[in-house]
Amino acid sequence: MATSMRRTLVSLRSVTCSSLKSAQVPLDVRHPVPLYLPVRTKKRYFIPPAVNIKGKKEENPELKARAAGVVIRQQYLERPINIACTAGVFDPYIPPEGDSRLSTLSKEGLRQRTEQIRQSAASQLAIRKIKEHDSEFTTKTFAExxxxxxxxxxxxxTQFNKERLHSLVTERCYPEMTRGNRYKTIRWTFVESLEPPRVVHARCPDMVTKGNLYGQVTVRMHSKQTLAIYDRFGRLMLGSEEQPKDILEYLVIERHLINPYGRWRLHGKIVPSWAPAKDPIIQTVAIPGPKLKPWEDLESLNYEVPKPAAVQWYK
Known part of the structure; x- marks a missing residue:
């Protein structure tokens, strides 16, 4: 019995010694073993769309989103509209060239006369519709x-009174009057009226529905005005405050007739094709000069601005 116990102890001792020797093998510096072993992971079932996209058709992202359970919000391409005014001038008035009346003996004069008769007949029908909704409307007092x-x-x-300006011009005319005036100073005065204003055109269009009527009246106004626009540095860009100009304008005044609280407002202007071109804008340009030291002055140096050399341009 004792001999068998001794044999088992000897065998266990030999096994433990051999296991310890094998455990010391990886730690031996003389026999290095790689710390990271390549291990095969799961197979990749999803490939990003950017890989191998050439020569393949793009899949619909909406179908993928619906399959994944993601709800995409529908995009509406509709544009909101404002029914307080129309989007433009309906059947605009075409002023005669030079604002003069040609002889009816000529071909152009006869065509001009027939066009005036056609427009005046349509204007009378529109004025009747306007008077049905606005009993105080008359062509004699409306021009003033x-x-x-x-x-x-x-x-x-000129005073940048937005609240008052919104009550005097329509929503279409407001951005056209205020666009680009943020850093500018405007000086405008009405000197006098050279001719009494008069109504030359009237229309009564409808929008959205048949009974939603709007009144558009074109007024001819010949007056003398002054206009001067200064940039943010206070330099003159356009016009003059001292020199008035004779200006012939065709104003379009509009009102929403169905609205009982509607009022006549400035809707736009009609610029004829024969009108003279506008004056060019004087732009402020920085001219490079000499570099001055803190104790120097430009006037004391008598510096002359160099003029550009003449260049011959060949076609």
Whole structure:
């Protein structure tokens, strides 16, 4: 019994010694073993769309999103509209060339006369519709009222009174009057009226529905005005405050007739094709000069601005 126990102890001792020797093998510096062993992972079932995309058709992302359970919000391409005013001038008035009446004996004069008769007939029908909704409307007094609206709107523009300007011009005319005036100073005055204003055109269009009527009246106004625009540095860009100019304008005044609280407002201007071109804008340009030291002055140096050399341009 004792001999068998001794044999088992000897065998266990030999096994433990051999296991310890094998455990010391990886730690031996003389026999290095790689610390990271390549291990095969799961197979890659999803390939990013950027890989091997050439020569393949792109899949619909909406179908993928629906399959994944993601709800994509529908995009509406509709544009909101404002029914307080129309989007433009309906059947605009075409002023005769030079604002003069040609002889009916000529071909152009006869065509001009027939066009005036056609437009005046349509204007009379529109004035009847306007009087049905606005009993105080008359062509004699309305021209002076339109001129007052024009003067007050431009005075509000020079004073940057947005609340007052919104009540005098339509939502279509407001951005056209205020665009690009953020860092500018405007000086405008109405000197006098050279000719009494008069109504030359009237239309009564409808929008969205048949009974939603709008009144558009075109007023001819010939006056003397002054306009001066200064940039943010206070330099003159356009016009003059001292030199008035004779200006012939065709103003379009509009009102939403169905609205009981509607009022006549400035809607736009009609610029004829024969009108003279506008004056060019004087731009402020920085001319490079000499580099001055802190104790030097430009006037004391008598520096002359160099003029550009003449260049011959060949076609």
């Amino acid at each position: 009222q339109a001129q007052e609206i024009f003067i007050e709107a431009h005075n509000s523009l």
